[in-house]
Amino acid sequence: MTGPHICLIEDDPIMGESLVERFQLEGFKVDWYRGAYAAQTAIQANDYAVVLSDVRLADLDGDALYMQMLQDGYCLPPFILMTAYATVERAVNMLKLGVRDYVTKPFDLPRLVETVRELTDNHDVNAHVSDENILGVSAAAQELARLVPRIAGRASSVLITGESGVGKEVLARLIHRRADSSNTERPFVAVNCGAVAPTLAEAEFFGFERGAFTGADKQKRGYLEQANGGTLFLDEVGELSLPLQATLLRSIQEKRIRRIGAEQDIATQFDLVCATNRDLESMVKERLFREDLYYRINVVALHVKPLRDRPEDVNWLAQRFISAMAQRLNESPKSLHPLTRLRLQEYSWPGNIRELHNRIEHACLVSANPVLLPNDIFSSDWQRTAPQHSPFPGEDAALNTYQDACERLYIEDMLMRHEGHISETAKALKISRKNLWEKMKRHNIESTRLVVKKQSTQDDRIGV
Known part of the structure; x- marks a missing residue:
């Protein structure tokens, strides 16, 4: 039987591998992320019982990630922060803000495991999804x-x-x-x-x-x-x-x-x-x-x-349904191939959320693959229902066509992670601001459909 599902955020490969191995031996199911932004997307989409995060990370500190998600209105699962640079003042401040524990490296691993186990004993399914986000992220x-x-x-x-x-x-x-x-x-x-x-x-x-x-x-x-x-x-x-x-x-x-x-x-x-x-x-x-x-x-x-008018919600809902299915079946959650995510967004969804749930449930039950491919969710009906103004490349399309489709999806995803900040997104993509703008123009990425958080007054914000 699959144990409690926890999220580990650790950019040190040796420390991360050690923690994953120990928690798996203790019966936990562990998702390991090396960056804060990748983990942020996963925390929004999955029902983690506990988040265990290093403080010093390459893209965003673990405590900053906690504060950012808290300010954005997410009802978060219990957070445990790990650091080799702890100060009493910083630890006290984070505990006051709701962090469950603040441990200093090198730490007592058996004690950490026991702390995580205590926090997962009374975990409620989907308890971290706040009312603000239960309707979607669009x-x-x-x-x-x-x-x-x-x-x-x-x-x-x-x-x-x-x-x-x-x-x-x-x-x-x-x-x-x-x-x-x-x-x-x-x-x-x-x-x-x-x-x-x-x-x-x-x-x-x-x-x-x-x-x-x-x-x-x-x-x-x-x-x-x-x-x-x-x-x-x-x-x-x-x-x-x-x-x-x-x-x-x-x-x-x-x-x-x-x-x-x-x-x-x-x-x-x-x-x-x-x-x-x-x-x-x-x-x-x-x-x-x-x-x-x-x-x-x-x-x-x-x-x-209708779901076709709010494509930002499609992949978010799909991840929610996949997590729920994994928990019901006591299996590791499947993931969506980038091309599958594109097709989910391009599809017209005549049956709306009910149809999305049906297709995801069917794919999770029937497919033996850990990664859901387009054919696991869509059959020949895709080509009949795909919008004519934005056709998805067929199965026999050239490689560069698929590469362009995946690039568009990745840019949209990174823009949403960084709430529309051009400089931050370009930095995360390791390209210049000008290059990013050019790619957005080439892929016809509409900024107003990506920024779902509160608008900022900064000049760098998309849509200003």
């Missing part, structure tokens, strides 16, 4: 995440629109969690309106008393009553029948419901979040959806863009 996803605290628990109703499979329920659950800062368990009642049989809809939504009709051998609470004190999430709200829309509108406005067969109303209070992939405005014009109910549920409207 600008569109981040904008939605910034709006959530403003409306959660304050708006009387929220309408989420978007294509099927874009993650509308994920956003609804995030709004539910942020509506109450206390630790109390508030109910979240999710209802797929399209799956409720019309003949049973009233009983399902409002409940019934014992003996109210044939087969009602016991009392049952409906969805609206079950959601009391929490959130009622009506998915595919456009599928509701017109008679049920009228009854539902009254209950939402009056905050009262009456079970079938009951003589008294019951007060109920809940946050209402609705979602749909249909055009409700057009349905209102066609008299397929009540106008008064539409305005009642559309106090705040949030639109979740």
